[in-house]
Amino acid sequence: MALMRAIGLMSGTSMDGIDLAEVTTDGDGTVERGQSFAVPYEAAFRRRLEAALDTAGSIEARSDRPGDLAELEREITIRHADAVEAFLKASGIPREEVGVVGFHGQTVLHRPRLGLTVQLGCGQLLADRLGIPVVYDMRANDMAQGGQGAPLVPAYHRALASSLTGAHAAARPVAFVNIGGISNISYVGGDGTLIAFDCGPGNTLIDQWVSRHAGIPYDSGGAIASEGRVLHGLAMRYLGLPFFTAKERMSLDRNDFVLPEDGAAGLEDGARTLAFVTAAAIAHAQQHLPEKPKLWVLCGGGRLNQAIVADLNVATRHTGAVVLAEEVGLNGDSMEAEAWGWLAVRSLKGLPLTYPGTTGVAEPVTGGVLRTPRTEEGGPAGEA
């Protein structure tokens, strides 16, 4: 297939905003990364999304929209449409050159044991408003086929592995670690073996901790953590959880890890300890890999928390090098959004999005739902 220009949209578990990225690709080994953009959510909207996690707890069927979730889904979609409009304007990318938009939506519930995953976002409304085809709901088919429904970015990580630059670029195995709200790891072996799974809390506990105790959304640079010390008893309360001791890997929901109670630590020690837990959870992932990675490529906002990076350096110092995505020629902020554009093109081609080594499906599985803009006959554009 000829190359297609796609825009990927990611609003992840950190709930900090919408990441957008342009990628021109065949949905396979050819990936030309383009411009990227971000639209942050204001604090009040972030709080609405956090409240939606509680409301979503009562969902039993994936089409259920209890409480205000239907209204919120519409608002999330419109915000994504506005974000794409702003990106098109800022980047100069002509709308008619965009073949597809890959739309993640906002995860409000993820219960792999029940085969239930819910991302708020209406593909048809987005397609109608943009006048561009949209591929969305990319996790559903994987789950219907017995997979964990996450992570989905690993296949993109493998596609990127051969494009790494810099001193360590040829090192294999290489692990890509996305430190978002939740952390996930993709292991690419020298022979292309792909193994991936969620490895623990990323920034979600740190964000909630500093929000609760200092009224700020995140620990910028890990500055608060740098003033604290690791409370090993508290850390072990997390690292001893069944998620870490179980043989089987499960994909995670943001609510799977609960914030320490108020008296458990002071602000700084709490931030330091939770950063340690994040790094230890990533290092622990090695126990589920055939070989220790020689190179660790960090992506996602948590790569900017120096306490996490320092702890991961200590944990891997005898076996591998830890670098930020930028040090090997990649963009650690836009990688997931790029992946959603790449996956959308893959979906159009009918190629697998997930594999036995990534979500535990028995066979490689395709996914995604295509919605094309409705014409005059099909219904008025802009209406849900």
Ligand SMILES: Nc1ncnc2c1ncn2[C@@H]1O[C@H](COP(=O)(O)OP(=O)(O)OP(=O)(O)O)[C@@H](O)[C@H]1O
């Ligand atoms: N300068 C910084 N210093 C420390 N942490 C940061 C910084 N910038 C962002 N972060 C952290 O990164 C988070 C956002 O990361 P990212 O956008 O990769 O997550 P996400 O995509 O929402 O989550 P997920 O990958 O789990 O879906 C913020 O909530 C914050 O905790």
Ligand SMILES: CC(=O)N[C@H]1[C@@H]2OC[C@@H](O2)[C@@H](O)[C@@H]1O[C@H](C)C(=O)O
């Ligand atoms: C259900 C869901 O939204 N999972 C997210 C979450 O955030 C990180 C981790 O948990 C990963 O499994 C996944 O996102 C990335 C983008 C993925 O699917 O690869």
